[in-house]
Amino acid sequence: MDNDMPSRRAFMAAVLIPLGAYAQASPRLPNEVQVSPLLVTSGQPPARALAALGEAGFQAVIYLAPSTVPDAVADEHAILQKQGIEFVHVPIPFGSPEEKHYLEVAGALTRLAGKKVLVHCQVNMRASTMMFLYRVIALHEPPERAYEAVARIWSPRGPWRELMVSQLRKHGVAFEPY
Template structure:
């Protein structure tokens, strides 16, 4: 192979790699919702997606949706469960009162995430505060990811306060993880 052919081959390889990376990120980019954060090709957190985005989740490779707000919140898509299930996706609602998140709700979230391992999942709430925080705890406590790395996704959305700060602190302390996220 001549040096010119070698340069051309490397350029083609670089373009193909760039296309693969773009394609894996473009699915989340097509999701119209507040504060969309792609954690990995198989995990995305967000605020409330619009109905059109919910209808496209199956074609974007998602296999499940976990909704962490009550179905009665003002901006909820009332027919979300039906839209998601009509695509053959699993829909799970863990209706967390924003002012009172509990350890039991986090345990249910963790059990659900473990059951869905290996599938592409959207975790959402209204603005990605519940979703980003529970996903952070799951990544740190169950997947044993670095708290510093996992917290970057939360920091893109907010800094937990009040009962959320207390819940995160208590869960980290219970697991013996020292991490100052404030």
Template sequence: MRDPIDIRAWQRLDSETTTSGRIEDKDVARLGALGVAHVINLALETHPEALAAEGDKLKAHGIAYTHIPVPFDAPGEAHFAAFRQAIEDGPRPVHVHCIMNWRVSAFFYRLNRDHRGMPEPNARRVMERQWSPDGIERPEAKVWAEFIARRDT
């Protein structure tokens, strides 16, 4: 099966990692057909575009599910640590999503830069395929700029 590029902000990072914005009911079976073994969701389940009962629907297709609800106005280090652990310890292939693929791209930026040895300009290019907090006119932009500027030691 080919990558379902009609899923919002779909992106393949490597042979075992894909990301996107929100997923819909029709996407659950498609992720399974792609061989996705684990879905990590960084969106709040209360968001109007969140897929209701997402974890149950994925489990019904044999896909592991990790939900790390990251408030868009308050991403924190505990969220990033949980994300990193889910990426490192969870089954593969993995699909990571939120609503717009903004949270996800920022989290992968830090993971790629600080833990995977990717040079900063390359990690930034990967993030900016989806967004950059420098390029939006929202109050949360400053919070996200500060989040991605943090360095893990």
């Protein structure tokens, strides 16, 4: 990921654009956190919100919950496909997130650099945590700043906190999530 400098530079430029430059209104998304004009995390959007993502300029959606969760939108992929929005599904069991899940999410985010992306799950716990790790590990953002988006949603515990701490340590980042 760090070796792909052109994509990383484009993504960093997008992340550093002031939030006021976010011109197109986003559909109402549950637990929405706007990371940058091109990156948004949220809980599970209802079908009507998914159908409005194209009008709001979204070009890709990364879905992090298994499709078997009770509030999953069964035809999410088809709703997005009709709008020309790329759909990436990385089903992460809530009770057992692993490094491989982070690596898959990070790979997708790196590949989608420069596009407007929604990363969502059920509540925005998986999404906010994976986005935090990506911002800190791949984009080298200060963890204190990146963690603010997580803290708006939750305080990771159990396997999610363990994943965060292990990945941060592996990459030499000194930060204790609170």
